[in-house]
Amino acid sequence: GESTPAGPFVPTKEDYQKVYDAIAHRLANETDYDDGSYGPVLVRLAWHASGTYDKVTGTGGSNGATMRFAPESDHGANAGLKHARDFLEPIKAQFPWITYSDLWTLAGAAAIQELGGPVIPWRPGRQDKDVAACTPDGRLPDASKNQDHIRTIFGRMGFDDREMVALSGAHALGRAHTDRSGYEGPWDFSPTVFTNDYFKLLVDEKWNQRKWNGPAQFTDKTTSTLMMLPTDIALIKDKVFRKHVDRYAKDQDAFFKEFSDVYVKLLELGVPFESKPEDRIVFKASE
Numbered sequence: 001g002e003s004t005p006a007g008p009f010v011p012t013k014e015d016y017q018k019v020y021d022a023i024a025h026r027l028a029n030e031t032d033y034d035d036g037s038y039g040p041v042l043v044r045l046a047w048h049a050s051g052t053y054d055k056v057t058g059t060g061g062s063n064g065a066t067m068r069f070a071p072e073s074d075h076g077a078n079a080g081l082k083h084a085r086d087f088l089e090p091i092k093a094q095f096p097w098i099t100y101s102d103l104w105t106l107a108g109a110a111a112i113q114e115l116g117g118p119v120i121p122w123r124p125g126r127q128d129k130d131v132a133a134c135t136p137d138g139r140l141p142d143a144s145k146n147q148d149h150i151r152t153i154f155g156r157m158g159f160d161d162r163e164m165v166a167l168s169g170a171h172a173l174g175r176a177h178t179d180r181s182g183y184e185g186p187w188d189f190s191p192t193v194f195t196n197d198y199f200k201l202l203v204d205e206k207w208n209q210r211k212w213n214g215p216a217q218f219t220d221k222t223t224s225t226l227m228m229l230p231t232d233i234a235l236i237k238d239k240v241f242r243k244h245v246d247r248y249a250k251d252q253d254a255f256f257k258e259f260s261d262v263y264v265k266l267l268e269l270g271v272p273f274e275s276k277p278e279d280r281i282v283f284k285a286s287e
């Protein structure tokens, strides 16, 4: 009889776990970067790819991976994210069937898990778009602003106050770089481990304005080695935000659960999935 031609490759959950494993493996090997891990900058890449979403026009979001192109790659907020995109190129070469937009979000989920955070259920379905789909500058938050700005930016994506605070807890990871944002320093003492320390420090430390030539930022009274952005301090100045900061500072399990839910939501903004939420993949973390 006639032989059936091979159809397009349809990846299974096992194939996506292989991508996860390759990212985890590369994370474990490439320790000669920043505080010893590309994990934080991968978390930020997935967030900046997704956080351009506008619920009114349905534009932006992780579907498209338009940060591959200028002008979006040159937007000030995206400075430094080339490190994350380049880190993922060998993974893309190894698994050419995955779209960049699926790969970047999968890497964000993998980084949270590999750095000791909660499970981030994830599903594929994003298609890469071309340069014409680049979003205008100004959709991502400006760290020099206050709580009104946070509510405007994250409200445009469709998040409520509680979700805005939970998302901000990602600042447990990584650091600011003078040659990227102009700010400087890590938010806590373990920037490569996902914890609720960001909230604990916001509550327990005294934060003073740092005296330096750089942009206005805060430093901890005890060691003068940590930093908070003006938008981080806005979370303890605002009464409603503060309630959630206090809750997450006291209850790491609540933070992990609520962070997972909201990061999953972030990574899926504006994606026209054919699959259902129950089809999300729960990746097995490395040992």
Ligand code: HEM
Pocket: 040, 041, 043, 044, 047, 080, 141, 142, 143, 144, 150, 167, 168, 170, 171, 173, 174, 175, 176, 177, 178, 180, 181, 182, 183, 229, 231, 263
């Ligand atoms: C880093 C601003 C929300 C994850 C940074 C940096 C700034 C910033 C200025 C430093 C960038 C650099 O110099 O390398 C803000 C503002 C936010 C916000 C103004 C909201 C008001 C978020 C959210 C997430 C996130 C929602 C993820 C869910 C990260 C991570 C880093 C980072 C992981 C560290 C990156 C690294 O170490 O290279 N953020 N951010 N941020 N942000 Fe945010």
